[in-house]
Amino acid sequence: MAEIAQAHSIGARFRGETAILELGDDLYDRVRPARFPQAILRFRNDRAAAEIGLDGLSHEQWIAHFARFDPLPDSLAEPLALRYHGHQFRTYNPDIGDGRGFLFAQMRDNRNRLMDFGTKGSGQTPYSRFGDGRLTLKGAVREILATEMLQALGVDTSRTFSVIETGEALDRNDEPSPTRSAVLVRLSHGHIRIGTFQRLAYLRDADAMRRLVAYCLHHFYGEQASDDAPARLLGHVVARTARMAAGYMAAGFVHGVLNTDNINVTGESFDYGPWRFAPTWDPAFTAAYFDHAGLYAFGRQPEAIHWNAMQLAVALRTVSEAPPLIDALDSFGDRYQAAVAEALLWRLGVRPRDPVSDRALVESLERLLRGSNVSIDRFFHDCFGGEVPDGQTYTELRTALAGYAPRKARNHPHWQGEPCSMRIDEVEAIWSAIDRDDNWQPLEAKVAAVRALGDALA
Structure with missing residues (x-):
């Protein structure tokens, strides 16, 4: 009866799936999630949750599904660690697989696409080797920032769905230790890799x-x-x-x-x-x-x-x-x-014309960015809609843009302020506020600013 009540409270818009089971047991291992001493919700992506019918979850339900990994209705009964190999820096490695994550659930989104919940930091699996199967809280914060920024900039990306701090102290060789831990859930259109x-x-x-x-x-x-x-x-x-x-x-x-x-x-x-956004076109x-x-x-x-x-x-x-x-x-x-060409013109805020003209415009844009050392974010902010600043630096681009129509007016409040960037020093400052003072406001403010950028570009 409890399972029926919980399924009913999630709502009919959630449509669980188990498609991955079609592939047979040789593609995965059934695993158990780690049990964490704490579960402190730090990030909840209700925009993404609305696309799959989970935006109505209570706080308690969210913790149950994304910290304890209680199964979602009509989805996988237990997590699956996926098996795969890979070239790592061009060296083939047959000794890998899901080492600190698993496929937790599948479902359909509001476009009827098959979607996966994958985890990071959810515990050891048969592929953990000498790892602890955990994720640092800093790593989770960085993934929030990367996915939010890429989505705003029009890149098809997984979304950070949930981040829950788990109360464990982790030792890492490449950062100050011990450090705080987290478990992350990402929403993706599949987890099948090359x-x-x-x-x-x-x-x-x-x-x-x-x-x-x-x-x-x-x-x-x-x-x-x-x-x-x-x-x-x-x-x-x-x-x-x-x-x-x-x-x-x-x-x-x-x-x-x-x-x-x-x-x-x-x-x-x-x-x-170890992602970064390049300051200039280098x-x-x-x-x-x-x-x-x-x-x-x-x-x-x-x-x-x-x-x-x-x-x-x-x-x-x-x-x-x-x-x-x-x-x-x-x-x-x-x-x-x-x-x-399509991606650069989209970010520049102008409508494509024809392949020859578009290619010439892209070449002018790249020459300007490579030769002037101007900030990538500043350039696209100032030039959005084809409104090129005065000055000799922009002469060639101004000529190439002649005849291009803006795809969207610059009437969003975002364009009245400074460019929204995601430089490494700001990422480190956001983490420092959390690490030093447990201050999450800079992260929340940055996510809001990034989403405003996405709205202005969309």
Whole structure:
């Protein structure tokens, strides 16, 4: 009776799913969440919750589902740690998988898309190796900031759904310790990675590979499997990941760890570790202190994402001939060029005209940003709607913009203030206020400012 009452209180708009079970037990391990000494709700994303019918949860229900991981109605009965391999900085690693997270639940959103709740910091799994399966509170705060900013800037990203402080003290080698802990829940359009396919290729499991291809085609792209299913799926992934790469560039974002186990086959950005936003258009700017060769530097991200798509093609050779896969891969460059023009013009606030003019405008924009050392955020703030400031610096861009119509007026209050940025010093200051004084107001104010930016751009 208690389960029936709880399900009723969640509301009929929540539509639980268990689609992942179609793939069979070889794709995951059933696991138990950690039990935490405390559960202090620090972030609740009611905007995202409204899209899946969970915005009416009480505080107690929220804690029950996103700290204790009580099952949601008609969804998974127990969490699943997903199995995958991956290239990590171009070195293949078969000894990975969900090591401090799991797939907690599936559901449909208000667009009828299959969605996943994935966790971070929810405890040890068979893939934790020597890790404690936990997440620092600072890491959770950083993920809130990354996902909110990327969403505002038009990048298809996972959303930080919930952050709950758990009352444990964690020791870390790369930051002051002990530090506070948290468990995070993210809402994503699937958690199937390129590394999921690589694992099946490594095992030479053609039957499981065909099931996985069919699952992804059906649930993420609305298509049924047939003889050309692998190439069709690769074509979709190439298109979506090219769009993701373009979104990163237009946002001035550096993910930092673009390994194949961090690339979702829906092309949705996720899994944020050492990310940063580049202050200026510097192709060599890196986010991860351990990326000594600059493999995932700002300007190399399209190349890195294309390389990852190539690894998916290699894995799909288990169930496909090479020529159709090569054809799909060869479309990445053209798709990226079209997508980056679309993304940059969208952020600039002007309507596209034609491919030739748009490409010329993008080239002028990139030359200006690369040569002037102007702040990326300042540039797009000042030039939104095609209103270019006076001065010789902007002469070429002003000429390239002639004939372009604004897609939206500058009448949102956001445009009357200063640019909304997400620089590392501000991120550190937000965390310092929490760490030193338990002051969450700077984080709340920043999220509000970022959402105002998103409203102004939308």
